Amino acid sequence: xxxxxxxxxxxxxxxxxxxxxxxxxxxxxxxxxxxxxxxxxxxxxxxxxxxxxxxxxxxxxxxxxxxxxxxxxxxxxxxxxxxxxxxxxxxxxxxxxxxxxxxxxxxxxxxxxxxxxxxxxxxxxxxxxxxxxxxxxxxxxxxxxxxxxxxxxxxxxxxxxxxxxxx
Amino acid sequence: xxxxxxxxxxxxxxxxxxxxxxxxxxxxxxxxxxxxxxxxxxxxxxxxxxxxxxxxxxxxxxxxxxxxxxxxxxxxxxxxxxxxxxxxxxxxxxxxxxxxxxxxxxxxxxxxxxxxxxxxxxxxxxxxxxxxxxxxxxxxxxxxxxxxxxxxxxxxxxxxxxxxxxxxxxxxxxxxxxxxxxxxxxxxxxxxxxxxxxxxxxxxxxxxxxxxxxxxxxxxxxxxxxxxxxxxxxxxxxxxxxxxxxxxxxxxxxxxxxxxxxxxxxxxxxxxxxxxx
Numbered sequence: 404x405x406x407x408x409x410x411x412x413x414x415x416x417x418x419x420x421x422x423x424x425x426x427x428x429x430x431x432x433x434x435x436x437x438x439x440x441x442x443x444x445x446x447x448x449x450x451x452x453x454x455x456x457x458x459x460x461x462x463x464x465x466x467x468x469x470x471x472x473x474x475x476x477x478x479x480x481x482x483x484x485x486x487x488x489x490x491x492x493x494x495x496x497x498x499x500x501x502x503x504x505x506x507x508x509x510x511x512x513x514x515x516x517x518x519x520x521x522x523x524x525x526x527x528x529x530x531x532x533x534x535x536x537x538x539x540x541x542x543x544x545x546x547x548x549x550x551x552x553x554x555x556x557x558x559x560x561x562x563x564x565x566x567x568x569x570x
Numbered sequence: 571x572x573x574x575x576x577x578x579x580x581x582x583x584x585x586x587x588x589x590x591x592x593x594x595x596x597x598x599x600x601x602x603x604x605x606x607x608x609x610x611x612x613x614x615x616x617x618x619x620x621x622x623x624x625x626x627x628x629x630x631x632x633x634x635x636x637x638x639x640x641x642x643x644x645x646x647x648x649x650x651x652x653x654x655x656x657x658x659x660x661x662x663x664x665x666x667x668x669x670x671x672x673x674x675x676x677x678x679x680x681x682x683x684x685x686x687x688x689x690x691x692x693x694x695x696x697x698x699x700x701x702x703x704x705x706x707x708x709x710x711x712x713x714x715x716x717x718x719x720x721x722x723x724x725x726x727x728x729x730x731x732x733x734x735x736x737x738x739x740x741x742x743x744x745x746x747x748x749x750x751x752x753x754x755x756x757x758x759x760x761x762x763x764x765x766x767x768x769x770x771x772x773x774x775x776x777x778x779x780x781x782x783x784x785x786x787x788x789x790x791x792x793x794x795x796x797x798x799x800x801x802x803x804x805x806x807x808x809x810x811x812x813x814x815x816x817x818x819x820x821x822x823x824x825x826x827x828x829x830x831x832x833x834x835x836x837x838x839x840x841x842x843x844x845x846x847x
Binding site: 458460461462463464492493495496497542543544545546547549553567569570 | 622625626629630632633634635636637639640716719720722723724726727730733734
């Protein structure tokens with residue numbers, strides 16, 4: 404909440420959102436943190452930008468890097484001299500927060516996007532990001548990053564990764 | 571759970587000394603359980619049965635370490651101490667983890683001739699994981715809102731751990747005689763310590779009265795029902811009432827194995843606790 408006497412800048416906040424489109428998850432450089440649905444709130448009070456970020460995975464080592472990258476990017480804006488990044492857990496990040504346009508970009512990077520509106524008990528069916536075949540198998544639920552699994556396409560014989568459904 | 575109105579913020583928690591103390595005591599149990607088991611998990615690095623398992627086990631240990639960090643940071647916000655210091659500078663008798671999570675991975679030492687017990691790793695991780703699931707579900711109703719929120723987040727990650735250990739349990743239970751024998755020996759060993767998991771320590775009454783988590787009896791019953799169903803489905807003989815170890819970890823009594831683990835994990839940090847990371 405803005406304190407009395409502070410100035411809240413709607414225009415600067417819009418600038419911040421635009422700049423944040425250029426900050427990416429270092430482990431998935433093709434989509435921005437905004438597209439990942441990780442930016443919950445941006446608020447500018449005087450010359451300070453406050454950014455609330457929703458972590459995808461609690462222990463993700465990339466979080467600290469993202470925090471630094473956000474701060475470095477937002478001070479580029481005229482009128483911002485300080486950036487406070489805070490990780491928040493309400494609402495919890497889920498894979499449904501990834502914006503529709505980002506799903507195609509994930510595919511082009513060789514990562515199958517997570518299913519939409521996944522519910523407990525649903526079967527996780529993954530199509531190959533290269534050839535769209537549903538004839539795939541999970542090789543390892545756990546992959547090179549906490550958010551991804553390793554799969555294999557039995558049709559085009561490519562290994563690939565998939566973002567886990569987080570719900 | 572006790573009838574306690576919702577406490578939304580750290581500041582509000584600090585205003586009631588009884589509440590703050592109960593919350594602190596519970597957070598140490600939650601943090602230390604995840605921290606020490608994640609450390610034991612990290613000692614499997616490079617030693618797991620195959621490379622995919624190495625990736626999986628280290629991912630799960632990383633998640634668990636992340637959960638421990640969250641709990642230590644909540645303690646830091648309550649003014650108990652710096653999160654890194656709480657993890658690395660306390661002596662063994664200040665730890666409140668259950669004895670089950672501190673036991674060595676098996677014979678030998680990580681650096682010299684490790685002959686670790688993979689069946690024990692599976693059973694310990696799964697039995698603890700099932701208890702953690704019950705505990706997180708209870709924490710969703712916690713009177714301390716920040717704790718309920720992070721628990722919701724942790725559950726999204728934890729469900730993948732449970733799926734993973736389920737696969738291993740079923741496969742070993744239905745594999746060769748040797749595998750089955752080792753699995754049963756591991757269950758016997760884990761079961762001797764497992765009855766301590768749901769204990770809430772010296773301040774248990776206040777923890778429950780403050781509405782932080784369900785009582786020991788309810789946690790125990792839910793966890794046993796869940797675990798029994800899973801063991802029986804895998805065709806394993808149900809071990810019945812779990813035992814409790816000689817030392818009482820929730821009261822700060824530990825085996826020498828914990829002191830040894832702490833000495834190793836904090837070795838670098840203790841050289842210069844003021845260094846930036």
